[in-house]
Amino acid sequence: MLDFSWKVFSMTGNLDTYLLMKELERDFGEQFGQDDMEETETLDAPTH
Template sequence: MLDFTWKLFSQTGNIDTYLLFKELERETQEQASDSTYHLTERDYHVL
Protein backbone atom coordinates (compact mmCIF):
# COMPACT_ATOMS: atom_id res chain seq x y z
CA MET A 1 0.00 0.00 0.00
CA LEU A 2 2.87 2.39 0.75
CA ASP A 3 4.39 1.82 -2.67
CA PHE A 4 1.09 2.55 -4.39
CA THR A 5 0.45 5.80 -2.53
CA TRP A 6 4.03 6.98 -3.10
CA LYS A 7 3.84 6.21 -6.83
CA LEU A 8 0.49 7.98 -7.07
CA PHE A 9 1.89 11.03 -5.27
CA SER A 10 5.02 11.13 -7.43
CA GLN A 11 2.90 11.03 -10.58
CA THR A 12 0.26 13.55 -9.50
CA GLY A 13 1.95 15.77 -6.91
CA ASN A 14 -1.31 15.69 -4.93
CA ILE A 15 -0.63 16.83 -1.36
CA ASP A 16 -3.53 14.77 0.03
CA THR A 17 -1.93 11.64 -1.39
CA TYR A 18 1.37 12.58 0.25
CA LEU A 19 -0.35 13.12 3.60
CA LEU A 20 -2.05 9.73 3.27
CA PHE A 21 1.35 8.17 2.51
CA LYS A 22 2.88 9.72 5.64
CA GLU A 23 -0.04 8.55 7.80
CA LEU A 24 0.24 4.99 6.49
CA GLU A 25 4.00 5.07 6.99
CA ARG A 26 3.60 6.21 10.61
CA GLU A 27 1.02 3.49 11.34
CA THR A 28 3.27 0.84 9.81
CA GLN A 29 6.18 1.94 12.02
CA GLU A 30 3.97 1.95 15.13
CA GLN A 31 2.75 -1.58 14.41
CA ALA A 32 6.31 -2.81 13.93
CA SER A 33 7.31 -1.16 17.20
CA ASP A 34 4.39 -2.74 19.06
CA SER A 35 5.22 -6.18 17.65
CA THR A 36 8.83 -5.91 18.78
CA TYR A 37 7.75 -4.94 22.30
CA HIS A 38 5.33 -7.85 22.61
CA LEU A 39 7.92 -10.34 21.37
CA THR A 40 10.48 -9.06 23.84
CA GLU A 41 8.02 -9.17 26.71
CA ARG A 42 6.84 -12.70 25.93
CA ASP A 43 10.21 -14.25 25.03
CA TYR A 44 12.37 -12.67 27.70
CA HIS A 45 9.90 -11.96 30.51
CA VAL A 46 10.79 -8.28 30.75
CA LEU A 47 9.14 -6.54 33.67
Protein backbone atom coordinates in the same frame (compact mmCIF):
# COMPACT_ATOMS: atom_id res chain seq x y z
CA MET B 1 0.10 0.32 0.00
CA LEU B 2 2.95 2.71 0.78
CA ASP B 3 4.51 2.10 -2.60
CA PHE B 4 1.20 2.73 -4.35
CA SER B 5 0.63 5.96 -2.41
CA TRP B 6 4.12 7.19 -3.30
CA LYS B 7 3.66 6.37 -6.99
CA VAL B 8 0.35 8.24 -7.11
CA PHE B 9 1.88 11.23 -5.33
CA SER B 10 4.95 11.30 -7.55
CA MET B 11 2.78 11.18 -10.68
CA THR B 12 0.14 13.71 -9.57
CA GLY B 13 1.76 15.89 -6.91
CA ASN B 14 -1.47 15.54 -4.91
CA LEU B 15 -0.75 16.68 -1.35
CA ASP B 16 -3.56 14.55 0.13
CA THR B 17 -1.90 11.44 -1.31
CA TYR B 18 1.42 12.42 0.29
CA LEU B 19 -0.27 12.98 3.65
CA LEU B 20 -1.98 9.60 3.36
CA MET B 21 1.39 7.97 2.67
CA LYS B 22 2.95 9.63 5.74
CA GLU B 23 0.02 8.51 7.90
CA LEU B 24 0.38 4.95 6.64
CA GLU B 25 4.13 5.04 7.37
CA ARG B 26 3.43 6.23 10.91
CA ASP B 27 0.80 3.55 11.49
CA PHE B 28 3.10 0.88 10.06
CA GLY B 29 5.91 2.03 12.36
CA GLU B 30 3.65 1.89 15.41
CA GLN B 31 2.33 -1.56 14.49
CA PHE B 32 5.65 -3.22 13.72
CA GLY B 33 8.09 -1.12 15.71
CA GLN B 34 10.43 1.62 14.57
CA ASP B 35 13.36 -0.77 13.88
CA ASP B 36 11.33 -2.68 11.30
CA MET B 37 10.24 0.59 9.66
CA GLU B 38 13.83 1.82 9.29
CA GLU B 39 14.85 -1.48 7.70
CA THR B 40 11.96 -1.23 5.22
CA GLU B 41 12.96 2.32 4.27
CA THR B 42 16.53 1.18 3.64
CA LEU B 43 15.37 -1.64 1.38
CA ASP B 44 13.09 0.70 -0.59
CA ALA B 45 15.69 3.43 -1.02
CA PRO B 46 16.72 4.21 -4.59
CA THR B 47 20.19 3.10 -5.55
CA HIS B 48 21.11 5.88 -7.98
